[in-house]
Amino acid sequence: MENINTSRRSFIKTTSLTGVGLIIGVSSFAREKHPKNISHTNPNKATVLDLEINPFIIISTDGSIALINPRPDMGQGSTQAAPSLIAEELEVSLDKVRLIQSDGQSKYGSQQSGGSSTVRGLWTSLRKAGAAAKEMLIETAAKRWNASIADCYANDGKIYLKNSDKSFTYGELVDEASKLVVPKNPKLKDPKDFKILGKYNKRLDVPERVTGKAVYGIDIDIPNMVYACIQHSPAIHGKIVSIDDSETLKVKGVLQVMKCERQMPHRKSDAVAIIATNWWAALKGRKALKVTWDNGDLAKTMSTDNYFAATYEAAKKEGIRYEEKGDFNAKFANAKQKLEANYETPFLAHAPIEPECAVVHVKDDGTAEVWAHVQGPDGGLGDVSAALGISKDKIKFNVPLLGGSFGRKAYHDYLNETCFLAKALKKPVKMIWTREDDITQGPYRPGMLSHMQGFVDGGKITGYHHHAIGESIVGQVFNGLAPDESDPWLSGEISTENSKYEFPVSKISWTNVKTDIPIVWWRSVYASNMGWGQECFIDELAQLAGKDPLEARLDLITDARYRKVLETIAEKANWKEKLSAGQGKGLAVFASFGSISACCITVSKNGDGIKIDKVVSVLDCGYYVNPDHVKAQTEGNIVMGITAAIKGGITFTNGVCDQSNFHQYNVMRLNEAPKMEIHIIDSGENPGGVGEPGLPPVAPALGNAIFAATGKRLRKLPFDITNLA
Template sequence: MENIKATRRDFLKTTGLTSFGLALGISSFAKDATVKKIVPAILKLEINPFIVIDTAGNITIINPRPDMGQGSTQAVPSLLAEELEVSLDQVKIAQSDGKDKYGNQTSGGSSSVRSLWEPIRKAGAAAREMLTEAAAKRWNVPVSECSAKDGAIIHNPTGRSLGFGELADDASKLEVPKNPKLKDPKDFKIIGKYNKRLDVPERVTGKAVYGLDVDIPGMVYAAILHSPSLHGKIISIDDAETKKVKGVLKVVKTERPMPHRTSEAVAVIGTNWWAALKGKKALNVKWDNGDLEKTLSTDKYFAETYEAAKKDGINYEEKGDFSAKYASVEKKLEANYETPFLAHAPIEPENAIVHVKDDGSVEIWAPIQGPDWALRDVCAYMKVAPEKVKINVTLLGGAFGRKAYHDFLLEACHLSRELKKPVKVIWTREDDISQGPYRPGMLSHMQGFVENGSITGYHHHAIGESIVGQVFKGLKSDEADPWLSEEISMNNNKYTFPAASKISWTNVKTDIPIVWWRSVYASNFGWGQECFIDELAHLAGKDPLKARMELIKDDRFKKVLETLAEKAAWGEKLSEGQGKGIAVFKSFDSISATCITVTKKDQGVSIDKVVTVIDCGYYVNPDNVKAQTEGNIVMGITAAIKDGITFTNGVCDQSNYHQYNIMRLNETPKMEIHIVDSGANPGGVGEPGLPPIAPALGNAIFAATGKRMRKLPFDINNLA
């Protein structure tokens, strides 16, 4: 499809359909979403997310959530297949392209199943009822005598059947049911069951197409040299040696557009990637770093956060007069908990192909998390209407939030516009790790007190740079960051402190680019919250689990903690030198709790076992829930004991995996994942398993060694 005015032939070719039959759209992704029938306007794709059943019986769904490994290419069709009474292999999937008609299309915030749970199922149920009614009319029998099975409608008394394709045209002439009856969860055959992921064979055999795999006729390659100090300005470019490299076509001054500022860069254009990369290494560019060498450093940034911890922040919520009560009590604690800047480091680095055509239209091939956000950013940067932009979303080889930040995509846009040909920009691993954006480093200033053997007061002062402020420019100077404040609020985590509680915020700004990272702020502030609750429990002389149970009244939280206590054998007698630590945190509408067991080993500890319990409400595939949670455990431990991102004299100190280590397979501890079937509305699973990991480890280390870790990362082999 070249653009929104696609022909019937274009649409059929792209979706793999043979001819139109029954086509249904969804009004929104809200709970009250309605299903509507698509009429000839479909030829222009003037529709919302939809399903199409053609006259050959092919079933196609437009997937509005790109797959970066989290399994949306299974989860989304599973919702449809369940209600249509077909198997997963009977549903074809096509990726959305960012146009408004498809609604929210960003894979992030663990939102895919949460947002699509009812809308997609409604569309499937509506199609099933319309096909059933069409068959009943054809046979002149009651609808109640008919049922759907494996792509056909069956007349139960006689065994007669008609395929969906045979009924599609008739069904398309019927009214769409306003409130189609959804299946009772007890009757689910796909949802909540173990099902093989049908996309795995292509991924492991190399047939799956990622961004790096795409070739476009006539394209050139671009390797971009960014300023080592992030925002340095170009003084001079010496490209004499670069131009000697065979395959190098041109050296172009370019730019890296980021939400908070645009930085200068130089691109080496080549006929192939290796020529462009070799030419980049031969390039000699002098940079004016201005005062960045003095101002851009993580030491300076964290020094400012610790100074802010000595002052009052902006209140987000407060119950009682915390400061007055804190001043008057005898048994109290105060501590700072620090988390570092972190890179996303996906296996597939950032890349994009952009072709700015002679008529001003723009076509894109890229592994991006949100085609809708990408469309918005490209239109704003290129000053073109959405109708002039076509986005082809490939599979993503990991992302963790990074590929919803479109600097690399806009770099390709800039170069293609300048060169008037398709350009493929590829970031190296060094670009990815040393240039950001990063998870922001944060500080939790904690205060709390104990009365009569119980924890009764608590204050969490969150300090650091704001994603809302830097990326979206949406934070007022007198406003607490709403994203992180709600994340650590009493309403979210259900702790109830009888005397007083308070959540406050201070914005410490930096020019180090930041963005969301797996579990966003929960990965920062779960560390301070759950370690400090542990500290207060010990101050009160209480078992850490019992102390939490006393503070939490919410039944779902209690069930998760009770299940964790059982599965992790919390009360068992430990061997000498062993210790267990627990933590619980709610994020993205899911509750996750973890128990980690460690054993003293020389000057450090070894991690023996990790047990995680998660209540994510209804879920599509328990195997995927467990896989995602295992990934969260690995990433959470990595963030706790491996390398953070640091800046010295304006330059990132890390450049590749040798300096920014990822936990290896042989280091991975035993893991157990247990799912609580609460029957609640679906929550996320891609991120909620991560926030409790670091604090559970910190608490376990204290239990085994008596040493309290308050700064991440730490060396697990040397805790002295």
């Protein structure tokens, strides 16, 4: 599979496909509105067969095949996953197709990479696209041979006639096939007949990434562009009082200094841009710049100490009820064996290896071109259109590869900044954030508190309450949360319907504690916060009931799929083995994004701390594309989950972030990574997510293992595993 981006650190123009071809797709994007006036003419003069069709397949008369990837690749493997869905039904091998990244046009439907949605969101629609094209090609061949459709079959880019040596390439048939009516309900393969899906296949884009040929957002270089480096307020929302650029303008290569703005989804903030002929000059110029800021009352409103103090105060009060079974408060008040505890998770930065950047060119003819490593080109195109005041049809939106994201590059403040500058300067602008910008400016995963209550009776957990407390993504980012409303994203994560725990008495509640610290989704969104409190507290209640943690969970769950995950983790991690003195095992299970994941971690005492000996993870994600993808993403989740538990979070003092780079915001290094085992359950269920569900059980499994080994119950993340004294 050849990616259309073929050389790094150079500007590549997309070559046109040759010949008359067929563009076909089957739309299942009910939320997308498809305007009737969309032009369906391709530079290669390919014909769209229906105005309501999403064009995911391009077959040229010369036999070449191109497939559209509607989800940007930020490391999760969409450049192979999406085309695999099409190629499976189209009967072509991935090494014989070209890949084209979608560009934000509505005909491609939702193009957002996030929420572990690529495979589970496109599983049926992209397979239908491939199957429909295949049926049309088979019908065309049958007519030419005057044969029955049943006597024709597709294989490896050709249509064959059974019991003969006759065949046609797709290219030989495509012109005729393009005149047929598109099948609305093409027959899809039985999974037992899959050749690509569910099989081990090489990632064909890996050589380009390893050799440096792959084009990432930071590699874009176009003629006559200038570079921009932004000076943001250390307190993020500070106001500019004065600017002294006298020393900055002395730096060779600096062209000008201009006041600009950072447009976040919920508010604007002042900033200053240094424009230069090269990046080094822009950065050097920023270091010489002197800006006086008015931070107002941000020292109070942007303090993590003050924020968490407010969450602990909220834990003493009733929250907004999301769901309740029975009268929990009355039962808890009268319970003889009960527990109450608070579990805290910190703010976290995304810290992708490739920091935020974009290139925007506003042209004299009223059009614009953009190169931006966004998670969703459709959302990016909409934001650029609004920022520039140019209609979407006059904007060409290019999406390079993303060097990591974890949710960050679906927040387009950096793209809005670049648009602001390009509109003002009337020339192509490349804006790059530094690592310090990325870590000190946010947005961040919200810090959260889980106030837990529960009781046991007769050796079983009989009552459970999870009170989630903190800032709301729905509220801050989208201004979409009423004062008396429970955050639906968060509450849904910890609902008993999602977790499948069947407590005789239970309650889920929520309190919104606001902050000016900007927040957004972070890998696994709220599940990474809430899994910590839920799964550690289940262990606490199991201990109170005198029950094995695994058995206590199985007592509460009748859902067959959920039980299978728990039984499998017990088997693969050898849960009941006798451990050496000073060792301990902990497990946790959490459902998110349509998948169920369990984790078991073994630790052993090491001086005043512990060391992590082994991590075993089990995932039921239903049907999947490639087990290598599943394992790689789960390994990444384990590393990121442990990092979030033991390496330190983001803190604010007097309105300013205390961390600035990796020397203060640590990540797990290769030599620190524990032994990992990943096991996939082939459940045959509808596809679930893969990129995120493996993360939420990691921290609580570690916390439970530490308790098993040391007797110390940790309730606040992060903690130092080298010193638990």
